[in-house]
Amino acid sequence: xxxxxxxxxxxxxxxxxxxxxxxxxxxxxxxxxxxxxxxxxxxxxxxxxxxxxxxxxxxxxxxxxxxxxxxxxxxxxxxxxxxxxxxxxxxxxxxxxxxxxxxxxxxxxxxxxxxxxxxxxxxxxxxxxxxxxxxxxxxxxxxxxxxxxxxxxxxxxxxxxxxxxxxxxxxxxxxxxxxxxxxxxxxxxxxxxxxxxxxxxxxxxxxxxxxxxxxxxxxxxxxxxxxxxxxxxxxxxxxxxxxxxxxxxxxxxxxxxxxxxxxxxxxxxxxxxxxxxxxxxxxxxxxxxxxxxxxxxxxxxxxxxxxxxxxxxxxxxxxxxxxxxxxxxxxxxxxxxxxxxxxxxxxxxxxxxxxxxxxxxxxxxxxxxxxxxxxxxxxxxxxxxxxxxxxxxxxxxxxxxxxxxxxxxxxxxxxxxxxxxxxxxxxxxxxxxxxxxxxxxxxxxxxxxxxxxxxxxxxxxxxxxxxxxxxxxxxxxxxxxxxxxxxxxxxxxxxxxxxxxxxxxxxxxxxxxxxxxxxxxxxxxxxxxxxxxxxxxxxxxxxxxxxxxxxxxxxxxxxxxxxxxxxxxxxxxxxxxxxxxxxxxxxxxxxxxxxxxxxxxxxxxxxxxxxxxxxxxxxxxxxxxxxxxxxxxxxxxxxxxxxxxxxxxxxxxxxxxxxxxxxxxxxxxxxxxxxxxxxxxxxxxxxxxxxxxxxxxxxxxxxxxxxxxxxxxxxxxxxxxxxxxxxxxxxxxxxxxxxxxxxxxxxxxxxxxxxxxxxxxxxxxxxxxxxxxxxxxxxxxxxxxxxxxxxxxxxx
Amino acid sequence: xxxxxxxxxxxxxxxxxxxxxxxxxxxxxxxxxxxxxxxxxxxxxxxxxxxxxxxxxxxxxxxxxxxxxxxxxxxxxxxxxxxxxxxxxxxxxxxxxxxxxxxxxxxxxxxxxxxxxxxxxxxxxxxxxxxxxxxxxxxxxxxxxxxxxxxxxxxxxxxxxxxxx
Numbered sequence: 001x002x003x004x005x006x007x008x009x010x011x012x013x014x015x016x017x018x019x020x021x022x023x024x025x026x027x028x029x030x031x032x033x034x035x036x037x038x039x040x041x042x043x044x045x046x047x048x049x050x051x052x053x054x055x056x057x058x059x060x061x062x063x064x065x066x067x068x069x070x071x072x073x074x075x076x077x078x079x080x081x082x083x084x085x086x087x088x089x090x091x092x093x094x095x096x097x098x099x100x101x102x103x104x105x106x107x108x109x110x111x112x113x114x115x116x117x118x119x120x121x122x123x124x125x126x127x128x129x130x131x132x133x134x135x136x137x138x139x140x141x142x143x144x145x146x147x148x149x150x151x152x153x154x155x156x157x158x159x160x161x162x163x164x165x166x167x168x169x170x171x172x173x174x175x176x177x178x179x180x181x182x183x184x185x186x187x188x189x190x191x192x193x194x195x196x197x198x199x200x201x202x203x204x205x206x207x208x209x210x211x212x213x214x215x216x217x218x219x220x221x222x223x224x225x226x227x228x229x230x231x232x233x234x235x236x237x238x239x240x241x242x243x244x245x246x247x248x249x250x251x252x253x254x255x256x257x258x259x260x261x262x263x264x265x266x267x268x269x270x271x272x273x274x275x276x277x278x279x280x281x282x283x284x285x286x287x288x289x290x291x292x293x294x295x296x297x298x299x300x301x302x303x304x305x306x307x308x309x310x311x312x313x314x315x316x317x318x319x320x321x322x323x324x325x326x327x328x329x330x331x332x333x334x335x336x337x338x339x340x341x342x343x344x345x346x347x348x349x350x351x352x353x354x355x356x357x358x359x360x361x362x363x364x365x366x367x368x369x370x371x372x373x374x375x376x377x378x379x380x381x382x383x384x385x386x387x388x389x390x391x392x393x394x395x396x397x398x399x400x401x402x403x404x405x406x407x408x409x410x411x412x413x414x415x416x417x418x419x420x421x422x423x424x425x426x427x428x429x430x431x432x433x434x435x436x437x438x439x440x441x442x443x444x445x446x447x448x449x450x451x452x453x454x455x456x457x458x459x460x461x462x463x464x465x466x467x468x469x470x471x472x473x474x475x476x477x478x479x480x481x482x483x484x485x486x487x488x489x490x491x492x493x494x495x496x497x498x499x500x501x502x503x504x505x506x507x508x509x510x511x512x513x514x515x516x517x518x519x520x521x522x523x524x525x526x527x528x529x530x531x532x533x534x535x536x537x538x539x540x541x542x543x544x545x546x547x548x549x550x551x552x553x554x555x556x557x558x559x560x561x562x563x564x565x566x567x568x569x570x571x572x573x574x575x576x577x578x579x580x581x582x583x584x585x586x587x588x589x590x591x592x593x594x595x596x597x598x599x600x601x602x603x604x605x606x607x608x609x610x611x612x613x614x615x616x617x618x619x620x621x622x623x624x625x626x627x628x629x630x631x632x633x634x635x636x637x638x639x640x641x642x643x644x645x646x647x648x649x650x651x652x653x654x655x656x657x658x659x660x661x662x663x664x665x666x667x668x669x670x671x672x673x674x675x676x677x678x679x680x681x682x683x684x685x686x687x688x689x690x691x692x693x694x695x696x697x698x699x700x701x702x703x704x705x706x707x708x709x710x711x712x713x714x715x716x717x718x719x720x721x722x723x724x725x726x727x728x729x730x731x732x733x734x735x736x737x738x739x740x741x742x743x744x745x746x747x748x749x750x751x752x753x754x755x756x757x758x759x760x761x762x763x764x765x766x767x768x769x770x771x772x773x774x775x776x777x778x779x780x781x782x783x784x785x786x787x788x789x790x791x792x793x794x795x796x
Numbered sequence: 797x798x799x800x801x802x803x804x805x806x807x808x809x810x811x812x813x814x815x816x817x818x819x820x821x822x823x824x825x826x827x828x829x830x831x832x833x834x835x836x837x838x839x840x841x842x843x844x845x846x847x848x849x850x851x852x853x854x855x856x857x858x859x860x861x862x863x864x865x866x867x868x869x870x871x872x873x874x875x876x877x878x879x880x881x882x883x884x885x886x887x888x889x890x891x892x893x894x895x896x897x898x899x900x901x902x903x904x905x906x907x908x909x910x911x912x913x914x915x916x917x918x919x920x921x922x923x924x925x926x927x928x929x930x931x932x933x934x935x936x937x938x939x940x941x942x943x944x945x946x947x948x949x950x951x952x953x954x955x956x957x958x959x960x961x
Contacts, residue, residue: 192934
């Protein structure tokens with residue numbers, strides 16, 4: 001495979017020139033003629049009855065075009081469990097409840113109008129802890145469910161329970177067992193571009209939503225469900241993405257502000273833009289799902305895992321978005337990270353009056369892997385086995401089928417562990433203590449799609465014009481990850497043109513074929529496979545033309561030569577070499593005979609054939625090909641088993657830390673991030689994913705936390721939310737393991753999320769190695785380190 | 797509040813513009829002059845996405861009143877390239893993969909450009925210090941730091957950017 005011209009090369013991203021010159025148009029920069037600005041009034045309380053709303057003053061403010069409350073619009077229900085309305089009436093259940101919305105000629109006027117809306121509340125008792133919320137007699141967050149039936153408890157009706165093998169037998173087979181309680185908190189995705197959209201209706205109430213989602217067709221589906229409830233059934237919906245200023249999960253669900261912009265646009269008959277402030281981004285956008293795990297594991301004398309039993313409790317907040325579905329991804333590390341024969345996992349999601357949650361890079365995997373990898377370390381210690389050796393004993397192997405029925409194909413797990421061992425100098429550094437220590441953690445993640453909807457397909461269209469320029473209509477999105485550039489490389493390679501010949505259009509439902517979404521680290525794998533298939537078709541169309549036109553063009557050339565030079569003798573060529581499209585190929589813009597690639601006459605620029613074939617005399621043609629790649633995978637069955645991805649990513653993070661026992665500060669001395677990526681399609685972009693994800697993982701491990709007190713976000717800004725800056729030097733050493741994946745495009749697997757997953761537990765394990773205290777509650781702040789040392793009696 | 801007319805010199809072009817005295821430079825650049833390259837991400841001077849130059853010094857456009865900018869030479873990301881040709885720094889950002897979602901990029905470039913004008917040979921520490929007020933969520937900063945270092949002192953083997961053939 002070494003003769004690739006573009007695959008495996010660091011081809012620069014096509015969009016970057018626009019991004020470094022300020023030309024790239026984000027949703028922030030978009031304006032539509034006559035556009036109004038929407039603002040939202042949020043609740044004053046975490047739980048209260050709305051006694052009255054008076055919008056009269058707001059309506060009179062010059063420049064205001066519409067004021068809406070829940071009493072003005074249909075009671076349509078939205079969200080994963082249809083447990084909320086777009087604007088709330090009668091009861092508010094969290095501080096971010098949307099009580100009213102304004103459209104005005106400027107954002108400032110809209111904001112001022114929100115301030116003029118008078119809402120009278122009657123406070124209700126709130127519940128802010130999932131364990132309290134599960135107790136009998138706890139205040140009910142929802143008195144009735146989505147169908148209006150009275151509820152009895154705050155526990156969500158979700159069946160997250162997984163059982164494989166026999167836990168009791170596993171216990172019997174164990175020489176060592178450990179139990180840990182491990183917890184993770186809310187963290188914000190912190191996209192630098194805040195959330196926003198523009199809703200615009202035409203005269204016939206068809207909607208165009210300028211947006212930044214990474215699931216464009218999911219958006220259409222959810223909005224059409226909403227339309228069916230508000231009297232717009234059958235109206236057309238088009239999603240058009242702007243350039244996206246980061247996603248990290250925030251753009252997976254259709255959020256309430258999007259439905260509000262739709263309602264304001266309907267009311268005013270004008271395009272309405274809502275753009276979040278940073279404060280709203282923290283207060284009114286669902287962050288990563290927190291979770292508390294009770295994890296128990298055992299192993300036999302040789303260190304082979306015997307069982308894993310985990311019970312998780314998730315603070316769901318007041319409504320459901322994708323946060324409530326994170327257990328479906330938690331299941332993957334719980335059941336399949338390392339070989340473990342007997343597994344039980346149960347997750348209970350509980351309504352509280354806190355903020356509700358959604359997806360963030362890795363979905364539920366970082367939370368669950370923190371639990372599994374903390375337990376792996378404590379169990380290794382109980383068994384008296386080096387933690388690295390313990391993981392090596394239990395690692396997954398190619399060909400394994402896990403208790404969840406995941407079929408492991410390519411698997412560079414062993415190489416990843418070995419890379420950490422070598423690069424960290426593990427054997428020498430482990431266990432030396434004195435404030436310096438090493439730790440490690442690994443991951444498994446989907447890397448060949450994730451069949452979470454019935455189709456996990458991806459459609460792509462390739463058309464070629466008479467100049468040899470290629471338009472690729474791509475159904476994915478680019479939120480900064482760069483996979484569209486990888487798709488460009490793949491098209492260039494597979495079609496035989498150059499990356500600069502290719503224009504990629506993506507993020508527009510009117511143009512694109514269906515796709516399940518640019519999520520689950522699936523874009524390169526899915527779109528890459530679809531692109532190869534589509535390019536094969538398009539190439540065949542071109543080669544059919546070549547068979548027809550090449551001999552004519554060559555002979556025509558000889559005739560012209562002969563006219564100029566009567567002595568010229570036409571060579572006697574074997575035109576049989578170019579008589580069958582199977583015998584021709586295209587590479588680097590040239591069509592050639594496969595049996596004699598350097599033939600002096602049988603090499604013709606592809607653009608010449610295209611001009612002849614598309615515009616020349618005879619039958620007109622187009623070169624266009626579409627393909628839909630839907631992998632041979634399974635949805636999870638009722639027992640939550642099934643091979644939902646065509647391949648899986650593995651990786652290991654090794655961390656060396658220095659802990660200041662006086663201040664409790666943890667400094668990362670070295671972070672080795674070894675990842676099985678199948679094949680590095682674009683090394684620069686790949687490393688960008690690994691560095692970036694590792695850094696976010698370090699933030700998850702050490703600094704980041706949305707502080708929520710009685711339902712209120714206390715640190716809604718970059719000043720108080722501790723993101724890492726350029727001054728926080730984390731020396732990341734990426735190791736790229738390339739076993740090649742037989743089902744991946746040119747051997748590639750997904751890599752967008754994995755880098756984040758094992759980072760925090762590796763840090764926690766390194767802290768333990770350094771100072772002998774184990775922090776089981778993220779983030780590992782200096783306060784927690786000092787408190788743990790104090791408890792051990794080391795600090796006064 | 798009454799509007800007033802001011803003249804701003806931006807990227808060597810004069811702009812006459814009616815503003816409110818409390819309009820920020822960022823508001824005027826983005827909303828009145830359609831110079832949308834400068835981004836607003838936090839609006840409170842923490843993230844650096846709105847960084848522009850005033851007389852060569854990096855400032856937060858979201859914390860600078862437009863009135864204060866009168867009489868100064870203002871440079872925004874739109875003024876970094878010479879018509880068709882990208883600056884070394886811009887090209888280096890592309891070559892090193894220092895751009896992902898790109899929302900922080902204009903501010904990063906302006907902070908880095910100001911540094912390189914002041915200190916043509918910064919070491920890594922100086923680069924990181926100059927970028928300390930610019931938040932990026934995508935890259936982990938490593939490639940941004942490499943890009944700035946390379947723009948200052950191009951080297952054939954400075955980093956993995958040269959792995960491309």
